[in-house]
Amino acid sequence: xxxxxxxSREINCKIVYYGPGLCGKxxxxxxxFDSTAPQARGKLISLxxxxxxxxxxxxxxxxxxxxxxxxxxxxxxTVPGQVFYDASRKLIxxxxxxxxxxxxxxxxxxxxxxxxxxxLEENLQSQGYDLMKIPYVLxxxxxxxxxxxxxxxxxxxxxxxxxxxxxxxxxxxxxVFDTLKAVAKQVLTELRKG
Amino acid sequence: xxxxxxxLREQQYHQIKAVLARLRMDxxxxxxxxxxxxxxxxxxxxxxxxxxxxxxxxxxxxxxxxTGGMAQLIGEKEFPTLSHEGEKESIHISVVGRLLLVxxxxxxxxxxxxxxxxxxxxxQLAAMFEEIAAGDFDDDSPxxxxxDEDIDSLFS
Numbered sequence: 001x002x003x004x005x006x007x008s009r010e011i012n013c014k015i016v017y018y019g020p021g022l023c024g025k026x027x028x029x030x031x032x033f034d035s036t037a038p039q040a041r042g043k044l045i046s047l048x049x050x051x052x053x054x055x056x057x058x059x060x061x062x063x064x065x066x067x068x069x070x071x072x073x074x075x076x077x078t079v080p081g082q083v084f085y086d087a088s089r090k091l092i093x094x095x096x097x098x099x100x101x102x103x104x105x106x107x108x109x110x111x112x113x114x115x116x117x118x119x120l121e122e123n124l125q126s127q128g129y130d131l132m133k134i135p136y137v138l139x140x141x142x143x144x145x146x147x148x149x150x151x152x153x154x155x156x157x158x159x160x161x162x163x164x165x166x167x168x169x170x171x172x173x174x175x176v177f178d179t180l181k182a183v184a185k186q187v188l189t190e191l192r193k194g
Numbered sequence: 195x196x197x198x199x200x201x202l203r204e205q206q207y208h209q210i211k212a213v214l215a216r217l218r219m220d221x222x223x224x225x226x227x228x229x230x231x232x233x234x235x236x237x238x239x240x241x242x243x244x245x246x247x248x249x250x251x252x253x254x255x256x257x258x259x260x261t262g263g264m265a266q267l268i269g270e271k272e273f274p275t276l277s278h279e280g281e282k283e284s285i286h287i288s289v290v291g292r293l294l295l296v297x298x299x300x301x302x303x304x305x306x307x308x309x310x311x312x313x314x315x316x317x318q319l320a321a322m323f324e325e326i327a328a329g330d331f332d333d334d335s336p337x338x339x340x341x342d343e344d345i346d347s348l349f350s
Contacts, residue, residue, distance in 0.1 A: 001198075001199065001200060001230070001232055001234075002199035002200070003199065003200045003202070003230065003234040003236070004199050004200065004201050004202065005202045005207060005236075006201070006202060006203050006204050006207070007202065007203075007204040007207035007208065008207070012234050014232060014233070014234075042246060042248050042249060043246055043249050045249050045252065045253065047256070056256060056260065057256060059233075059249065059252045059253075059256075061248045061249075061252075064348040064349070065347065065348040067337075067340055067344050067345070067348065068336045068337065068339065068340060068344065069336065070336065070337075072348060075233065075234070075248075075252065087263050088260070090263075091256070091259040091260065091262075091263060092256075092259075094231065094232050094259065095230070095231070095232025095233070095234075177349065181349045184345070184348070184349075185342075185345050185346075188337075188340060188344075188345050189340075189345070191199065191337040191340065192337055192338060192339075192340045
């Protein structure tokens with residue numbers, strides 16, 4: 001839920017990166033963290049297992065600049081992708097302003113993408129949101145790998161409502177900021193509607 | 195559709211800060227802050243210094259959300275208070291409607307005192323926040339005029 005503080009002149013929004021296990025959600029955040037000036041971002045908090053799999057969530061506050069005299073702060077979260085952490089995923093969607101679905105482009109992960117997208121729609125619904133109405137971006141990650149599904153086929157299967165589709169290689173940063181920009185733009189456009 | 199934004203006006207912000215300042219004094223706490231259940235920090239008061247209150251707010255909300263999930267699994271609605279006691283520093287969190295009142299304290303205070311004082315201001319904070327949640331954009335909302343160029347400039 002967007003939080004606007006007139007006293008400190010700040011807008012705070014919550015963006016959640018969703019997707020199947022090992023699709024690159026944390027990698028997106030890590031790249032943003034590594035390539036942003038320290039004064040523009042806070043700590044990257046990662047609640048992960050000993051093997052670096054996200055256990056609960058990753059969190060990073062990011063300040064993008066000023067709009068109409070208000071500082072815009074985006075709170076970026078990832079969910080744990082592994083199927084059995086569903087209870088955690090539901091909790092993290094509370095108060096969400098925008099969602100990025102990170103799809104894994106590899107052929108063998110197609111089913112996992114479909115399952116995770118279905119799970120996103122279901123979990124949004126359980127929190128009272130509708131995927132068709134919420135700011136939303138589809139990122140097709142790992143485009144540098146050999147065994148990938150063509151963009152048209154992925155979009156045909158995963159695109160839900162004409163949302164922006166961004167090709168990415170999160171590990172090297174390709175498409176990472178384009179994705180963030182696409183979702184942030186939609187969130188701020190919602191504010192314009194009031 | 196996303197939720198309606200929460201608008202916190204300047205006067206409301208200062209009222210909240212005043213309540214938190216009094217609580218901090220009455221509870222002999224180091225820091226007191228108010229967080230929304232989604233993890234957004236609303237206001238803080240006290241020896242904030244180098245404390246990363248943004249991260250703390252997000253983790254406090256995650257903590258309450260996780261224990262709330264556990265509560266539901268055993269048939270409870272939620273656990274209204276949470277305490278974490280460390281060797282020197284401790285944290286007490288109370289759920290006040292859709293807000294979390296977080297108090298950080300050390301051995302200058304005690305858990306009993308913090309619990310008591312937190313409970314005493316809970317109703318006041320809940321009433322204040324009800325008023326805030328009912329607020330709406332004025333006709334002259336600064337955001338009505340946001341242009342695509344404004345948004346693009348954030349990424350240039």
